[in-house]
Amino acid sequence: MKSKGVCLVAGLAILGLILGLSPLGAAEKKVVIGFTASQTGKLNVEGMRQVNGLNLWVDQVNAKGGAKLPDGTVVKFEAKFYDDESKKERVQELYTRLINQDKADFLISPYSSGLADAAAVISQQNNRILITAGAASDSTYKKGFSLVFQTYTPASRYLTGAIDLLAKMDPQAKKVAIINEKDKFSTDVVNALKAYATDKGYQVVLFEGYEPGATDFAPFINKIPAGVDAVMGGGHFADTSTFAKQLFEKGMKAKMVALLVAPPEDKFAELGEAANGVIGPSQWEPQAKYSPEAAKAEGKEWYGPTVKEFTETYRAKAKEEPTYHSAGGYVAGLLLQKAIEQSGATDTAKVKEVLDALDIYTFYGRVKFDATPKNHGLQLGHDMIYIQWQKDAQGKLFKQVVWPEASKTGEVAPYRTK
Amino acid sequence: MRTWKLPGFWIPLALVFAWGLIILIMGQDTARETAFTLMMFVAMASSLNILLGYTGYVSFGHIVFFGLGGYFGFFLLSQHDWNLFLAAIAGGALSAVLAGLLGMAVLRLRGAYFALATIGINEAARAFVSNFEPFGGATGLFVNFAAYERYGGAGKALWLTFILLWVATLAVVLVSFLVKHSRFGLGLMAIREDEDAAMVMGVKAPRAKTITFTISAFFPGVIGTLYFFKNGNVEPGDAFQLHMSIESLVMVMLGGQGLVLGPMVGAVTYQGLRGYLLTSPIFKDLHLAVAGVFLLLIILFVPAGAVGWVRGRFPRVRRFLE
Numbered sequence: 001m002k003s004k005g006v007c008l009v010a011g012l013a014i015l016g017l018i019l020g021l022s023p024l025g026a027a028e029k030k031v032v033i034g035f036t037a038s039q040t041g042k043l044n045v046e047g048m049r050q051v052n053g054l055n056l057w058v059d060q061v062n063a064k065g066g067a068k069l070p071d072g073t074v075v076k077f078e079a080k081f082y083d084d085e086s087k088k089e090r091v092q093e094l095y096t097r098l099i100n101q102d103k104a105d106f107l108i109s110p111y112s113s114g115l116a117d118a119a120a121v122i123s124q125q126n127n128r129i130l131i132t133a134g135a136a137s138d139s140t141y142k143k144g145f146s147l148v149f150q151t152y153t154p155a156s157r158y159l160t161g162a163i164d165l166l167a168k169m170d171p172q173a174k175k176v177a178i179i180n181e182k183d184k185f186s187t188d189v190v191n192a193l194k195a196y197a198t199d200k201g202y203q204v205v206l207f208e209g210y211e212p213g214a215t216d217f218a219p220f221i222n223k224i225p226a227g228v229d230a231v232m233g234g235g236h237f238a239d240t241s242t243f244a245k246q247l248f249e250k251g252m253k254a255k256m257v258a259l260l261v262a263p264p265e266d267k268f269a270e271l272g273e274a275a276n277g278v279i280g281p282s283q284w285e286p287q288a289k290y291s292p293e294a295a296k297a298e299g300k301e302w303y304g305p306t307v308k309e310f311t312e313t314y315r316a317k318a319k320e321e322p323t324y325h326s327a328g329g330y331v332a333g334l335l336l337q338k339a340i341e342q343s344g345a346t347d348t349a350k351v352k353e354v355l356d357a358l359d360i361y362t363f364y365g366r367v368k369f370d371a372t373p374k375n376h377g378l379q380l381g382h383d384m385i386y387i388q389w390q391k392d393a394q395g396k397l398f399k400q401v402v403w404p405e406a407s408k409t410g411e412v413a414p415y416r417t418k
Numbered sequence: 419m420r421t422w423k424l425p426g427f428w429i430p431l432a433l434v435f436a437w438g439l440i441i442l443i444m445g446q447d448t449a450r451e452t453a454f455t456l457m458m459f460v461a462m463a464s465s466l467n468i469l470l471g472y473t474g475y476v477s478f479g480h481i482v483f484f485g486l487g488g489y490f491g492f493f494l495l496s497q498h499d500w501n502l503f504l505a506a507i508a509g510g511a512l513s514a515v516l517a518g519l520l521g522m523a524v525l526r527l528r529g530a531y532f533a534l535a536t537i538g539i540n541e542a543a544r545a546f547v548s549n550f551e552p553f554g555g556a557t558g559l560f561v562n563f564a565a566y567e568r569y570g571g572a573g574k575a576l577w578l579t580f581i582l583l584w585v586a587t588l589a590v591v592l593v594s595f596l597v598k599h600s601r602f603g604l605g606l607m608a609i610r611e612d613e614d615a616a617m618v619m620g621v622k623a624p625r626a627k628t629i630t631f632t633i634s635a636f637f638p639g640v641i642g643t644l645y646f647f648k649n650g651n652v653e654p655g656d657a658f659q660l661h662m663s664i665e666s667l668v669m670v671m672l673g674g675q676g677l678v679l680g681p682m683v684g685a686v687t688y689q690g691l692r693g694y695l696l697t698s699p700i701f702k703d704l705h706l707a708v709a710g711v712f713l714l715l716i717i718l719f720v721p722a723g724a725v726g727w728v729r730g731r732f733p734r735v736r737r738f739l740e
Binding site: 088145 | 446447448545557558651693697
């Protein structure tokens, strides 16, 4: 009997040892993040910045020893990606491959709404979470997907802040002219802008679209009625830059010119005098004033690096200034890390549950997703910031954050005074 | 009826049939997706070959029928709740009708003039669709994810789309062969060799060309509907990409124009190569450069296309490689 008792005790001891050690045995887990990126093709500049941002996050989290779950498991991340050539043809093929062949546990979207939509069908079908970065169109989130989450402020809120800014700048302003590229994103933006402006009592005196790839805007500029207070619209980098240049050359007299996509890019300053005074919405800028203290004051949790830490590490690694595309790539990974840590699991259902309820601040600003079935995954928390190109004392162009009030680094100036 | 007995008739059909069957038996998503892309281009190139290969008319507008037909099919599917099968047929029918009307006007042009007119048609179609509100204008159309539920969930819907594409590809190959071996097809080839002489011999060239144009336009419309349904959305920029027209031309030339098997071989080679390079760890950053070099070599050394070259070199296999 005694020997049996010894055996039992010894057995229990061994069992205890095994149980005690087992977390060490299963201590490390690898999570694969899959995505396609526009390495080549028309979206390659934006697409590659997004990849640089994401890679920086992977390096940093792994260098710190991975994400730590409450049960002691350490999760390390690995990024797998293919080139989608900025074209839709192979997006679904590549995402299916990422899921089945490369065993991706979580997905990040390609750059641009059209490509992200195609990827979302595959991710939803295979029960994988897809964090979208660079897919701003609202329509993606109205399609009944339950596993797609947006990091960008949706297109419908891209230029509405410019109307608020105009109201503050000149309460007398009444007339707005809207000229935009006729593609999905820009059209979504201006349709929402028009509705918002009309709602606020503004008169939309011109509402015209130009074909993608347009280079001559004179016919549109000539149509702008005299006495207009603000010109808004644009589309993507090339056309918007040319549009800004031609507005300047034609001697446009308006208090405000607010255009899409191009103004936040540093290259926009190459327009020289024509860039001066132009306002543009941006998802994020290195001058952004988000801080753990401000988050705390609002009663929200802060997660991840500060704006300064992100900007400096990105600059050191990628050898370029971070833009909002870079920040978008980084934050997509960061959100997954947060959700995995908080849920203590790497399975889709648990991580989704955390993402649905998430309301935090990061260096990128606030993030909160719509969890209703109708607009599931739509970004609600994040706000645009508006930059304006202004001249410093030496006459050199620089970017000033002029809106919203909480983030601004200086006062807004009228577009043209002469 | 003799055509039924020719091995050249059975080989392409059997190949496509076996290909789809193997994918179905494997039941693997990755294999299906890869096959979908390849098969889509096989069908696109084969349908273009009916016009290009048999009549010698170079059309840069083949993608217009993919775009417009696909748009129409997708419109019926997403806005009017049509069944995928019927919507695809309707998309094809619209493309065919448009091609008929268009053909009556532009097929009176010959050679380079016709080719130039087709480029214009592509741009015109895109501009039309981005201003046409029922088709969603510049923002395009989309289906709710719940639309896939009707076919038993997204997984099954994607399989169904593949099966329909497979059937469409079989149909293209069958039609290619039947046209080639008909009296009508002989008339087309006479047009290709010398249009004036053909007309003197009694071939009603403008009518024959228009009918061919109509037949060749039907299939892109069907494929377009399937492709957009699978993507869940359609936008003007994706629907009318001139480069896809050009790629289809390249695939036909690569495999051998005027042959049933030619475009199949061309499409599989070209797209297979692109797909492989895109995902291979060694070439994935250089894929476009490598694909370019391959193309250059093939066009320099095998101008008749792969199948054409084999037929020229080994006369005995001609009856197997139509």
